[in-house]
Structure formats: structure tokens, C-alpha cells
Amino acid sequence: MGKPPNLYAYPSTDDLAKSLRAYVIDAQNNALERHHVFRVGVSGGSLPKTLAKALLQGGSASEDDKCQFGKWEIFFADERAVPLDHEDSNYRLVKEELLDKIPPDMGPPTVFPIDVNYLDDIQEMADQYEQTLVKSFAARDSVKTPMFDLLLLGCGPDGHTCSLFPGSPLLREHDAWVLPISNSPKPPPKRITLSLPVAAHGLKIAFVATGGGKADILRKIFDTEEGHQLPCGLINTLGQERVSWFVDYDAVNGVQFPSRRGAL
Numbered sequence: 001m002g003k004p005p006n007l008y009a010y011p012s013t014d015d016l017a018k019s020l021r022a023y024v025i026d027a028q029n030n031a032l033e034r035h036h037v038f039r040v041g042v043s044g045g046s047l048p049k050t051l052a053k054a055l056l057q058g059g060s061a062s063e064d065d066k067c068q069f070g071k072w073e074i075f076f077a078d079e080r081a082v083p084l085d086h087e088d089s090n091y092r093l094v095k096e097e098l099l100d101k102i103p104p105d106m107g108p109p110t111v112f113p114i115d116v117n118y119l120d121d122i123q124e125m126a127d128q129y130e131q132t133l134v135k136s137f138a139a140r141d142s143v144k145t146p147m148f149d150l151l152l153l154g155c156g157p158d159g160h161t162c163s164l165f166p167g168s169p170l171l172r173e174h175d176a177w178v179l180p181i182s183n184s185p186k187p188p189p190k191r192i193t194l195s196l197p198v199a200a201h202g203l204k205i206a207f208v209a210t211g212g213g214k215a216d217i218l219r220k221i222f223d224t225e226e227g228h229q230l231p232c233g234l235i236n237t238l239g240q241e242r243v244s245w246f247v248d249y250d251a252v253n254g255v256q257f258p259s260r261r262g263a264l
């Protein structure tokens, strides 16, 4: 039995952002030491705003405390099958919240959006995105399952993460790296998503959840057997101590999970 996931709770999103920054920079520095590139999978939803707060704040003057965005490869943990400038696009959200605000001397990162030529064929879109991962990961590492240096994930109010929804047959897929979904319970219906084995295989996996609207689902995920079967719960079980949750006090209100709290 490995160790359980880490749960770090903070009084405010400002405090959370400081700690998330330190965690991301540590993951970045370790990755750059290992293979000179930092491969990150990001989600949409509420995450990009908090992430931007974390990464765009000034750190100390030290080299070890800098986001070296020029060495980042950014992939999408899930994406909606819409044009890149559509209001539902996760790419657009990450671009507006983070990418467009990176000072020129810190970047730019290499970003891998979906291929919008396949908006009407999401199986093909998923296959193409998988090929994008193959080019970046398998070419370098010859791996069966790609291991992101860091996955930054959200947690929906139903316990979904990426576009892996509770009870979906996609949760049983073991071979594909990227999957199409045509009937997402949350609009828009057509999406692609990392599969569960890939989403659970990150070297580091961070969930970010803020606000009282997340408290019910976090209680379920951490404190009930039923919650362990939800997509976020499955990643907790598979990822164990590689998983860290960054939450504010409102989101974690009433959670009993007896893990470490407070500062990282």
C-alpha cells in the first residue's frame, strides 16, 4: 500500500496560489534537470485563473524560483471540440488567462492545441492528439503510457476530471491515450480527453479546487467509498502520493480525510 494523496488547504486563493507556484516550479526544475523540457497537461474550467495567479506573480530573484516558460510544452488534459476562439474552448481560456500575459522575457511556451480540422470527427481528433503526444513522449522515452512531468487538473461538482465523467464507459479504456466523447453530460457534448491511465500516470498530479461549491463533492471523494469510484477518486487511488490537492478552506469545509493540511 502506497501513501495517500496530499491535501493542502489554505485560507484564501492568494495563499493557495503561492504554494501552487512553489510546487509547479519544483516540478519544472526537476523535469529540466532530467530531460531539459517540462511537459505539462492543463485543464480548463476554474483552473487556468488560479494557475495564472500562481505563475504570473513575481517570485524571488533567484534562478531556482523562475518559471522558464520557454522550456515548457503545454498539452490539454481535455478539450472541447470547438474552434480555438470559441467561448467554450479550454485553449482560449488558458490563452486569455495565462499565455497572453506571460512577459516576453519568460517565454513563450510551446503549446499543443487540438487540430480544428477535425471538429466534425472527434475520433480522428482524439487520434491526432494522441499522435501529438506520441511525437513528444514516445520519441523521447519509448514509453507505453506517457508520463507528464505535471498534470494540473480540475474537479467538477460531480467528481469529473478532464472530460472523464462518473460512470462513463471511457473509464474502462486501458489502451488509448486520448479518447473522444460525444455525449458529455456537461456542455458542450463533443470533447476529447486524456484516458484514465494517462491522467493517473503523471509524475506529479495536482488538483486545484476552490470555493464552497466544491465542498460536497470533496467530502464525497475523500470520505466515502462511493467517492473513490468517481473519476477524481480513481486518480487518487491510482496516483497515491503523486497526487496533491490544492484547495481553499471553503472547498474543504467538513472533509474528514486525515491527511496533512496547510502550508506545503
Ligand SMILES: O=C1O[C@H](COP(=O)(O)O)[C@@H](O)[C@H](O)[C@H]1O
Binding pocket: 042, 043, 044, 045, 046, 047, 078, 079, 080, 090, 153, 154, 155, 156, 157, 160, 161, 162, 163, 186
Ligand atoms: O468541463 C470541464 O470541467 C472541469 C472542471 O471545471 P471546474 O470549472 O469545475 O473547475 C475542467 O477541469 C475541465 O478541463 C473542463 O473541460
